[in-house]
Amino acid sequence: MNFRKRTPSAEPEINLIPFIDVLLVVLIFLMLTTTWSRLTEINMTLPLADAQKQKDRPQQIVLTVSAQGQFTVNTSPIDGTSVGALAAVLRPLATKEMSLVISADAQASHQSVVNAMEAARRTGLSQITFTTQFSESSGS
DSSP: OOOOOOOTTOOOOOOHHHHHHHHHHHHHHHHHHSOOOOOOOOOOOOOOBOSOOOOOOSSEEEEEEOTTSOEEETTEEOSOOSHHHHHHHHTTTOOTTOEEEEEEOTTSOHHHHHHHHHHHHHHTOOOEEEOOOBOSGGGO
């Protein structure tokens, strides 16, 4: 038997060209079969409050947001709907003990409520409460 000795220069080589070709084919396949649609919105039902009505506290500011995005603070209408205008009205009323009660209409835009929260943050009001509607059907 004649066995050949291996020479140091005869190391096995890996040919990368077929490997790259196979990866490109897999990549093209994945791109063609993937759906690129956006996620749909989630339908949610917001909870109703089933608690007893809370007594009015004297150290609170009631901020009402209408369906059109207009604000009233303690039943006084505010000129303008910007965060700055709302913060200017809230600033003299804000103290550390005060809490802000946001009562937003069901049809009010999300941006209006966020503007109210941002104005509260700018004036230093950190205790924020949202009002809810009592559910008549679950009260029995």
